[in-house]
Amino acid sequence: MAAHNATHAPDHAPDSVRDREIEAEQTHLDRVYRRLEEKIHEAEFLMDDAAKRGQVGTPGALAERDAQVFQAGVHLHRLNSEYEDFLFGRIDLLLGKDGKKGPDGAYTSVEPADGAVENNRATIAETLHIGRLGVLDADYSPLVIDWRAPAAAPFYRATPVAPGRVVRRRVIRSKGRRVLGVEDDLMRPEVTATLDGRELPAIGDGALMAALGRARSHTMRDIVASIQAEQDMVIRAPAASVTEVEGGPGTGKTAVALHRAAYLLYQDRRRYAGGILIVSPTPLLVAYTEGVLPSLGEEGQVAIRALGSLVDGAEATAYDPPAVARIKGSSRMQKLLRKAARGALELAAPPAGGVAEDAGPDTQLSLEDLVRGPDGPAPRGGARRRTRGGSARPASTAPARLRVVAFGTRLELDADELHAIRQSALGGTAPVNLLRPRARRLILDALWAKSGAGRRYTDPELAAEAREGFDEDLTTEPVLQEFLDAWWPELTPRGVLAAMADERLLSRWARRVLNPREVRQLARSLGRLDAAGQGPLSVHDIALLDELQQIVGAPMRPARPREADPLDHLTGLEELTTWADRNGGGRGRRERLEEERTDYAHVIVDEAQDLTPMQWRMVGRRGRQATWTVVGDPAQSSWSDPDEAALARDEALGTRPRRRFTLTVNYRNPAEIAELAGKVLALAMPGMQSPKAVRSTGLRPRFALAGDGAGPTGDKELERATVAAAGRLLDEVDGTVGVVVAMNRREQARRWLAPLGDRVVALGSLEAKGLEYDATLVVSPAEIADESPAGLRVLYVALTRATQQLTVLSTARDEPDAAAVPDLLRD
Numbered sequence: 001m002a003a004h005n006a007t008h009a010p011d012h013a014p015d016s017v018r019d020r021e022i023e024a025e026q027t028h029l030d031r032v033y034r035r036l037e038e039k040i041h042e043a044e045f046l047m048d049d050a051a052k053r054g055q056v057g058t059p060g061a062l063a064e065r066d067a068q069v070f071q072a073g074v075h076l077h078r079l080n081s082e083y084e085d086f087l088f089g090r091i092d093l094l095l096g097k098d099g100k101k102g103p104d105g106a107y108t109s110v111e112p113a114d115g116a117v118e119n120n121r122a123t124i125a126e127t128l129h130i131g132r133l134g135v136l137d138a139d140y141s142p143l144v145i146d147w148r149a150p151a152a153a154p155f156y157r158a159t160p161v162a163p164g165r166v167v168r169r170r171v172i173r174s175k176g177r178r179v180l181g182v183e184d185d186l187m188r189p190e191v192t193a194t195l196d197g198r199e200l201p202a203i204g205d206g207a208l209m210a211a212l213g214r215a216r217s218h219t220m221r222d223i224v225a226s227i228q229a230e231q232d233m234v235i236r237a238p239a240a241s242v243t244e245v246e247g248g249p250g251t252g253k254t255a256v257a258l259h260r261a262a263y264l265l266y267q268d269r270r271r272y273a274g275g276i277l278i279v280s281p282t283p284l285l286v287a288y289t290e291g292v293l294p295s296l297g298e299e300g301q302v303a304i305r306a307l308g309s310l311v312d313g314a315e316a317t318a319y320d321p322p323a324v325a326r327i328k329g330s331s332r333m334q335k336l337l338r339k340a341a342r343g344a345l346e347l348a349a350p351p352a353g354g355v356a357e358d359a360g361p362d363t364q365l366s367l368e369d370l371v372r373g374p375d376g377p378a379p380r381g382g383a384r385r386r387t388r389g390g391s392a393r394p395a396s397t398a399p400a401r402l403r404v405v406a407f408g409t410r411l412e413l414d415a416d417e418l419h420a421i422r423q424s425a426l427g428g429t430a431p432v433n434l435l436r437p438r439a440r441r442l443i444l445d446a447l448w449a450k451s452g453a454g455r456r457y458t459d460p461e462l463a464a465e466a467r468e469g470f471d472e473d474l475t476t477e478p479v480l481q482e483f484l485d486a487w488w489p490e491l492t493p494r495g496v497l498a499a500m501a502d503e504r505l506l507s508r509w510a511r512r513v514l515n516p517r518e519v520r521q522l523a524r525s526l527g528r529l530d531a532a533g534q535g536p537l538s539v540h541d542i543a544l545l546d547e548l549q550q551i552v553g554a555p556m557r558p559a560r561p562r563e564a565d566p567l568d569h570l571t572g573l574e575e576l577t578t579w580a581d582r583n584g585g586g587r588g589r590r591e592r593l594e595e596e597r598t599d600y601a602h603v604i605v606d607e608a609q610d611l612t613p614m615q616w617r618m619v620g621r622r623g624r625q626a627t628w629t630v631v632g633d634p635a636q637s638s639w640s641d642p643d644e645a646a647l648a649r650d651e652a653l654g655t656r657p658r659r660r661f662t663l664t665v666n667y668r669n670p671a672e673i674a675e676l677a678g679k680v681l682a683l684a685m686p687g688m689q690s691p692k693a694v695r696s697t698g699l700r701p702r703f704a705l706a707g708d709g710a711g712p713t714g715d716k717e718l719e720r721a722t723v724a725a726a727g728r729l730l731d732e733v734d735g736t737v738g739v740v741v742a743m744n745r746r747e748q749a750r751r752w753l754a755p756l757g758d759r760v761v762a763l764g765s766l767e768a769k770g771l772e773y774d775a776t777l778v779v780s781p782a783e784i785a786d787e788s789p790a791g792l793r794v795l796y797v798a799l800t801r802a803t804q805q806l807t808v809l810s811t812a813r814d815e816p817d818a819a820a821v822p823d824l825l826r827d
């Protein structure tokens with residue numbers, strides 16, 4: 001580890017020294033901004049010049065103009081971005097071992113030259129400033145090094161145990177163009193180093209502690225100024241194959257995943273033009289984290305999507321209780337969905353009495369009474385039947401018949417024959433919608449065979465010709481098309497899902513897959529959908545829709561080609577914007593990216609422990625050719641069958657080699673909160689190690705009781721106690737307060753807490769994943785733990801959300817002791 005192991009200078013540097021150091025950084029920052037302004041002018045001039053060249057109109061001049069516009073656009077985009085702390089770091093270094101410098105003007109050697117330190121005295125040979133983007137001075141000396149450049153790595157990696165060339169690491173805090181403060185960590189505290197003849201001072205209590213102590217808002221901040229060594233190893237790990245990261249709550253997994261996306265883009269922008277997908281468990285976590293990448297100068301190439309919004313045109317808004325989630329997430333659903341899609345075809349009946357008379361009687365091959373509808377009246381009152389796309393139609397109990405007249409002969413395929421044809425066509429492996437041409441061919445074969453026309457020709461060539469004519473006449477008849485549309489309709493994922501709401505049908509399709517109770521639960525849950533499959537979907541339904549999309553196949557529409565960038569061949573690896581950005585703005589591009597892509601160059605899965613097998617299949621399909629970064633914590637898993645999920649994960653990641661990293665330090669929770677949460681961890685996953693908390697606040701978690709503890713706690717009592725405890729926390733912290741309740745109390749808690757304003761957020765236990773608050777109120781641990789088979793792990797998540805203060809509110813159900821400590825949290 002770096003900073004928390006580093007030696008922090010006790011903050012007793014005289015104010016004059018502090019002021020002098022701030023002044024020195026201010027001078028450097030002013031120089032950086034002067035240089036940036038020069039660059040902006042250059043870029044504007046280039047744009048202007050390029051526009052003039054465009055009027056020349058020769059192809060060469062146009063290409064040159066485009067290249068210039070591109071470069072200038074890149075500069076403007078970079079330089080006009082206003083960041084709070086464009087420049088945030090500095091390292092003071094000893095002379096490098098070999099004295100060689102890299103392209104950015106910095107020494108390349110990680111190790112100091114022999115004799116750089118003598119008798120614990122040294123001279124600083126090089127000072128590097130680190131920022132969000134690299135800036136070179138007019139003479140190509142580095143004014144700012146990009147945080148992702150190799151020369152910046154010692155800023156993150158140096159520790160007192162392995163300091164390399166770093167003597168002092170400084171974090172600079174600035175706002176706009178003003179330097180506000182500096183925080184130093186000494187990597188070689190025993191060494192007295194001088195810079196320009198003056199002893200190197202150390203200011204502040206260390207950057208990490210300063211960063212961790214700040215109040216939290218509703219959005220995550222980047223950690224670029226204080227990335228720790230073990231985190232940096234992950235961020236800069238080579239992108240080949242699969243990078244797996246495990247770590248307990250608050251170890252920075254999400255932060256690391258986001259910084260890794262920015263790093264990968266910096267390293268190989270061309271490769272990742274294929275897009276980076278970050279999959280998050282909830283929309284709340286997406287909203288919380290999505291500002292981080294723009295703050296790191298990256299946006300366009302990265303799509304952050306919640307599991308419930310991965311499928312275009314569908315958005316999860318409903319919640320499935322654990323028992324239903326368990327069914328829908330299980331890999332058993334694969335088989336069931338395949339059966340359901342095939343079964344849904346059989347529901348399809350041609351329109352009642354659909355008779356086509358328009359194929360004139362004197363045509364050689366006339367079709368008549370092409371389609372016969374259901375025999376007898378449609379059933380009443382029984383279960384709803386749905387057909388293609390869920391469009392409600394009278395259900396057919398008897399399958400259709402197909403009648404045609406060919407060569408004056410009446411030809412008929414009865415229900416059994418049609419059924420046999422359907423079964424034979426379904427024997428193909430292609431998606432159901434794509435098997436329709438095969439079914440049509442089989443129908444024509446059967447009609448041809450019935451006509452006996454083939455036997456009339458001894459000459460095979462004549463027979464083939466006649467057959468061709470027969471097929472052509474039949475297939476150009478709109479009525480045959482109508483029959484096919486009704487008998488083999490184009491299935492939609494939503495339509496199939498809606499069909500599964502019929503318990504009778506579902507139990508047929510789910511034979512030997514689900515038990516009757518599961519069938520009932522699943523059918524009831526899908527009953528939320530209307531006949532067309534519209535209605536509230538849960539996050540688990542989204543994975544089912546995606547699976548069904550594979551099973552039924554895309555409707556046959558021409559694929560939209562990806563937008564090509566006409567400048568691709570002209571530009572180097574350094575572009576920050578693309579053609580689409582320049583023509584539609586970064587946001588527009590991002591939206592397009594999200595709409596169009598189903599296959600990415602790199603996939604990052606956050607909170608990977610929570611993906612169900614069906615969700616792994618859905619995510620896996622989006623990264624078949626990708627490299628992967630997978631971050632998670634098994635101790636926080638809310639999925640009930642981790643072994644099944646692990647199998648699905650292995651399937652999604654395939655045989656690609658994996659590199660594993662473990663993060664060990666908890667940067668979120670003070671030791672007092674981490675210790676309490678550790679009690680639940682010991683119950684949930686005996687033997688599992690908690691991460692080590694990096695700081696302590698001296699504030700122990702508080703325990704409160706709703707009601708008087710005698711008899712069951714009523715809602716009114718719970719409301720009163722929740723509002724009181726949340727209000728107290730609000731008074732005690734500057735930032736946010738998260739109130740975590742069992743999922744079925746979400747709405748209730750939102751109503752209770754609304755009057756307290758927007759610093760307070762009410763969350764269902766499953767929504768708390770990945771989020772953090774200055775203070776957290778956990779309401780009835782027992783209620784949360786009893787919610788699902790993974791309830792204890794969900795409670796562990798809830799207890800590890802606070803950065804400063806935690807209150808646990810018990811009801812009678814928690815069996816609190818005299819100090820209001822619930823049974824689950826007692827020693």
Ligand SMILES: Nc1ncnc2c1ncn2[C@@H]1O[C@H](COP(=O)(O)OP(=O)(O)OP(=O)(O)O)[C@@H](O)[C@H]1O
Pocket residue numbers: 208211212221222223226227228231247248249250251252253254255256633636667668769770771772800
């Ligand atoms: N190096 C760091 N410097 C400053 N803050 C950090 C650092 N690493 C992590 N943090 C902060 O610690 C908190 C926890 O980080 P993050 O949410 O990424 O952890 P996590 O491992 O994903 O947690 P969980 O598993 O609970 O979701 C965040 O506020 C993050 O900004």
